[in-house]
Amino acid sequence: xxxxxxxxxxxxxxxxxxxxxxxxxxxxxxxxxxxxxxxxxxxxxxxxxxxxxxxxxxxxxxxxxxxxxxxxxxxxxxxxxxxxxxxxxxxxxxxx
Amino acid sequence: xxxxxxxxxxxxxxxxxxxxxxxxxxxxxxxxxxxxxxxxxxxxxxxxxxxxxxxxxxxxxxxxxxxxxxxxxxxxxxxxxxxxxxxxxxxxxxxxxxxxxxxxxxxxxxxxxxxxxxxxxxxxxxxxxxxxxxxxxxxxxxxxxxxxxxxxxxxxxxxxxxxxxxxxxxxxxxxxxxxxxxxxxxxxxxxxxxxxxxxxxxxxxxxxxxxxxxxxxxxxxxxxxxxxxxxxxxxxxxxxxxxxxxxxxxxxxxxxxxxxxxxxxxxxxxxxxxxxxxxxxxxxxxxxxxxxxxxxxxxxxxxxxxxxxxxxxxxxxxxxxxxxxxxxxxxxxxxxxxxxxxxxxxxxxxxxxxxxxxxxxxxxxxxxxxxxxxxxxxxxxxxxxxxxxxxxxxxxxxxxxxxxxxxxxxxxxxxxxxxxxxxxxxxxxxxxxxxxxxxxxxxxxxxxxxxxxxxxxxxxxxxxxxxxxxxxxxxxxxxxxxxxxxxx
Numbered sequence: 001x002x003x004x005x006x007x008x009x010x011x012x013x014x015x016x017x018x019x020x021x022x023x024x025x026x027x028x029x030x031x032x033x034x035x036x037x038x039x040x041x042x043x044x045x046x047x048x049x050x051x052x053x054x055x056x057x058x059x060x061x062x063x064x065x066x067x068x069x070x071x072x073x074x075x076x077x078x079x080x081x082x083x084x085x086x087x088x089x090x091x092x093x094x095x096x
Numbered sequence: 097x098x099x100x101x102x103x104x105x106x107x108x109x110x111x112x113x114x115x116x117x118x119x120x121x122x123x124x125x126x127x128x129x130x131x132x133x134x135x136x137x138x139x140x141x142x143x144x145x146x147x148x149x150x151x152x153x154x155x156x157x158x159x160x161x162x163x164x165x166x167x168x169x170x171x172x173x174x175x176x177x178x179x180x181x182x183x184x185x186x187x188x189x190x191x192x193x194x195x196x197x198x199x200x201x202x203x204x205x206x207x208x209x210x211x212x213x214x215x216x217x218x219x220x221x222x223x224x225x226x227x228x229x230x231x232x233x234x235x236x237x238x239x240x241x242x243x244x245x246x247x248x249x250x251x252x253x254x255x256x257x258x259x260x261x262x263x264x265x266x267x268x269x270x271x272x273x274x275x276x277x278x279x280x281x282x283x284x285x286x287x288x289x290x291x292x293x294x295x296x297x298x299x300x301x302x303x304x305x306x307x308x309x310x311x312x313x314x315x316x317x318x319x320x321x322x323x324x325x326x327x328x329x330x331x332x333x334x335x336x337x338x339x340x341x342x343x344x345x346x347x348x349x350x351x352x353x354x355x356x357x358x359x360x361x362x363x364x365x366x367x368x369x370x371x372x373x374x375x376x377x378x379x380x381x382x383x384x385x386x387x388x389x390x391x392x393x394x395x396x397x398x399x400x401x402x403x404x405x406x407x408x409x410x411x412x413x414x415x416x417x418x419x420x421x422x423x424x425x426x427x428x429x430x431x432x433x434x435x436x437x438x439x440x441x442x443x444x445x446x447x448x449x450x451x452x453x454x455x456x457x458x459x460x461x462x463x464x465x466x467x468x469x470x471x472x473x474x475x476x477x478x479x480x481x482x483x484x485x486x487x488x489x490x491x492x493x494x495x496x497x498x499x500x501x502x503x504x505x506x507x508x509x510x511x512x513x514x515x516x517x518x519x520x521x522x523x524x525x526x527x528x529x530x531x532x533x534x535x536x537x538x539x540x541x542x543x544x545x546x547x548x549x550x551x552x553x554x555x556x557x558x559x560x561x562x563x564x565x566x567x568x569x570x571x572x573x574x575x576x577x578x579x580x581x582x583x584x
Contacts, residue, residue: 007456014413014459015420016452017440029453032515034460037470039402045476052304052475053334054482054531055291055558060333070180070197078197080427090422091435 001031098123099260100581103317106263107165110157117153117168121146121212124170128214128261131584134242137256138172139233141215142182146170149212156210166324167210172262174253175216176223177203178297182213186299187231188221190425190446200297201329202266202308209324214262218252221448222416223268223301225249226276226520227510230450235507239281239582240547244504247277250311254281257311258549259584264321265311270301271404272499272524274309275536279499279551282538282580284312284568286322287524289558290531291336294329302411303334305404305528314578315537315568319343322561338559346562347569351385354567357392357492362523368502374540374550375498381574382496382567392492394484399477400526405518406461406474413458419446453514478529485530485557494567495555497523499536503548527555535564538577
């Protein structure tokens with residue numbers, strides 16, 4: 001069973017703010033799901049390779065050419081944050 | 097009524113000038129106005145754009161310059177496909193204001209074939225769910241029983257096609273999100289081979305699993321649409337350069353000697369006996385057509401759900417990191433202390449519970465100390481599940497199974513028990529594990545009132561869509577299930 005502290009720690013790593021009520025709810029649900037995953041422990045996977053891709057493609061490359069699919073204005077129109085000199089203004093990250 | 101036509105019929109009517117694209121589009125818009133309030137399949141409309149596109153299609157028709165068999169056909173698309181200038185929300189609060197500046201490759205290809213876009217369709221938030229209840233716009237109702245779910249995550253598209261609100265549609269299928277709603281709503285749904293259709297411009301859920309495919313009223317319609325979607329794309333490096341056959345030309349060939357495998361793990365325990373009966377009688381129908389049926393075994397089937405719910409959330413948690421209120425997504429509504437607090441609030445307000453759960457599972461299984469035990473273990477078992485299919489296809493041409501262990505359940509029935517909801521995908525997830533295609537074809541009805549559709553799943557080796565469509569088409573020709581319509 002995941003403790004409330006563990007759930008809050010995972011939420012912090014995932015950058016999701018959760019309150020105590022949510023932590024409690026998730027603790028039960030996530031524990032149930034993770035318990036179910038332990039089903040895999042009964043499978044012997046010694047010497048079995050990993051699957052991360054199913055069609056066998058490798059090292060797909062293409063020429064490094066710029067293609068323009070929309071204008072800068074269209075891109076900037078996607079943000080709700082202030083636009084200053086064609087740049088998106090975000091919160092200060094490094095303090096003076 | 098024009099909206100009741102299949103895609104094949106509508107396309108023929110346009111070419112023979114029995115009606116115009118504008119008439120067809122107006123008929124569809126009228127149907128949507130009548131029926132959508134009951135179903136909630138569409139979550140956004142673009143009527144003006146549609147009527148303009150229809151007018152252009154009519155102009156091409158009058159000059160004899162039609163772009164393709166899809167030219168002038170009005171449709172809606174799942175709200176996960178980027179459509180330039182048309183809001184694309186993934187049915188998430190965090191994207192409530194997002195208007196994409198470009199079209200997904202598959203949207204671009206369909207536009208070039210003459211698609212008329214009438215609106216965007218409901219789905220589980222970021223395609224995460226099996227019921228379309230996890231949508232910020234509320235659930236899509238099942239056209240056959242309004243108290244029931246439409247399935248998910250592409251529930252809007254399946255319900256709309258079944259209810260004659262779209263001549264075809266597109267969905268995404270990661271663990272069953274096309275096949276299961278198609279089965280529940282009684283339409284045709286195709287999950288293609290991983291990499292068969294480009295995913296560029298389609299919001300990513302789990303990148304080693306995601307696929308894009310069509311919903312249609314008939315198998316022949318699916319063959320017609322797929323040809324205009326499939327093929328390699330420089331913008332999606334996971335699309336192998338495999339030739340795209342003429343799917344329509346492949347239909348109609350006899351099935352004499354076709355070897356059908358019936359995997360024993362997909363029948364029996366946990367499967368609704370009525371569903372089993374309906375699917376088994378469909379298999380008997382194939383025997384009448386000259387197919388040879390044998391039982392096969394895919395021993396690692398029961399581990400597929402566990403593999404999926406480790407691997408998928410891991411990939412999802414990485415893919416959804418960009419929805420932070422800065423790179424993508426709405427900013428938080430309240431005051432924030434600092435940048436980290438900004439992320440907490442933007443994501444807490446923007447994501448629903450199911451997304452939060454899955455991101456947290458993904459974060460957990462990828463974190464130090466758990467990576468080997470969960471993530472790597474799942475990738476190894478995924479290899480064993482793939483081998484199951486490789487072995488089976490040495491002896492049979494296709495596999496036939498139920499799509500879902502049971503028919504559509506009641507709205508709200510499984511909403512508080514995520515694991516129960518996950519297990520409902522037990523028969524579609526293994527197919528996704530192996531990256532092979534699966535076609536859902538209506539094959540009967542079950543339930544007390546006999547009004548709940550059941551789909552069978554026809555599974556083949558990678559890039560065998562041609563064969564699956566031929567097999568599905570033959571069944572449709574010998575039965576009448578696809579002609580039944582919900583009473584709305």
